[in-house]
Amino acid sequence: MHFESRKHLLEYDDVANEQRKTIYKYRNELLDENYNMREKISQNINEYVSSLQNDQSLIKEDLDIDIQALKARIASDLNLDFNENLEKLNMQELLDKLEVFLNESYDKKMSSLDDLDRKKIERIFYLQVLDNAWREHLYQMDILKTGISLRGYNQKDPLVEYKKESYNLFLELVDRIKFESIKLLFSLSISEKNADNLEQRASEQNEDLLKSSSENIKTQEAKQVEASSKKVPRNSPCPCGSGKKYKECCGKSGPKRGLLA
Numbered sequence: 733m734h735f736e737s738r739k740h741l742l743e744y745d746d747v748a749n750e751q752r753k754t755i756y757k758y759r760n761e762l763l764d765e766n767y768n769m770r771e772k773i774s775q776n777i778n779e780y781v782s783s784l785q786n787d788q789s790l791i792k793e794d795l796d797i798d799i800q801a802l803k804a805r806i807a808s809d810l811n812l813d814f815n816e817n818l819e820k821l822n823m824q825e826l827l828d829k830l831e832v833f834l835n836e837s838y839d840k841k842m843s844s845l846d847d848l849d850r851k852k853i854e855r856i857f858y859l860q861v862l863d864n865a866w867r868e869h870l871y872q873m874d875i876l877k878t879g880i881s882l883r884g885y886n887q888k889d890p891l892v893e894y895k896k897e898s899y900n901l902f903l904e905l906v907d908r909i910k911f912e913s914i915k916l917l918f919s920l921s922i923s924e925k926n927a928d929n930l931e932q933r934a935s936e937q938n939e940d941l942l943k944s945s946s947e948n949i950k951t952q953e954a955k956q957v958e959a960s961s962k963k964v965p966r967n968s969p970c971p972c973g974s975g976k977k978y979k980e981c982c983g984k985s986g987p988k989r990g991l992l993a
Contacts, residue, residue, distance in 0.1 A: 743891055744877055744880075744891070744894060747894060747895055747898050748870075748873055748898070751869075751898070751902050754902075755862070755866055758862075759859065759862060762855055762858060762859055762862070763855070763859075765851075767855075769851050769854040769855055769858070770854075772858075773838065773854065773913070773914060773917065774835060776910040776911075776913060776914045777831060777834045777835060777838070777914055778831060779910055780834075780910070780911060780914060781827050781830050781831045781834070782827070783907075783911075784797075784802065784805065784827070784830075785797070785823065785827060787805075789801065790802055790805065796823065797823055797826060799818050799819070799826075802814070802818075802826075802830075803815075806830075809911075809915055809918075810834070810914070810915060810918040810919075811918060811919055812833075812834070812837055812918065814830070814833060816829060816833065837918075838914075838917070838918065841918070841920070853920075854917065857913070857916050857917060857920075858913050858917075860916075861909055861912045861913045861916055862909050862913075865905055865908050865909050865912065866905070869901060869902070869905045872901055873898060873901065876894065876897055876898060876901070877894065880893055880894045880897070
């Protein structure tokens, strides 16, 4: 019974681990100084514009886009005033014009920064969005795993259902990262006066990220040293914080010798 329980937990963890590998791989790409942030932001803008075409709240009864609702959405999401003449344009022409407008508006906003500072700011704020979205995603995955076993009462395999639901959550995570990143970058107020302050804020957040990672590593190392230096009763909780007994964690040893081996 315990073996089957551990087996199912491992299968659930494997699903989350595959998503974790994908996110961390992409995060490492963002940390690379040679990564083309501007191209990525341009792709996100393109996908944002494409999503507006499928938004039913912007479609009128004649299956055409409601221009006033579209302008209101752009103002709400990106804090931009889209005052272009769009009355005689078909849907594709309208979307193309909107994409050009967003790219030009973004480049104009960032024009007061040099290339190095611009990449640094884009990278830091993009990482901030990714980390926040990933933490929220892990919380949702834990909630999903808690109640997924009840699907068995409906003659469904809980593991298969967990894979389906977690995949949909992951797709939502990717879309949320793309949208929130451009929303945050468009909301920045950049001028020659506050460019230095914004760069300093980005640098401080970068240092906090590195410091947090370093502190976590040092904490784990300290726990391991403490656990190895103190003699802990075998049935007591392990000092490393794993939640297991000491004899089942850091106190494990090789095969015993003697009559009771």
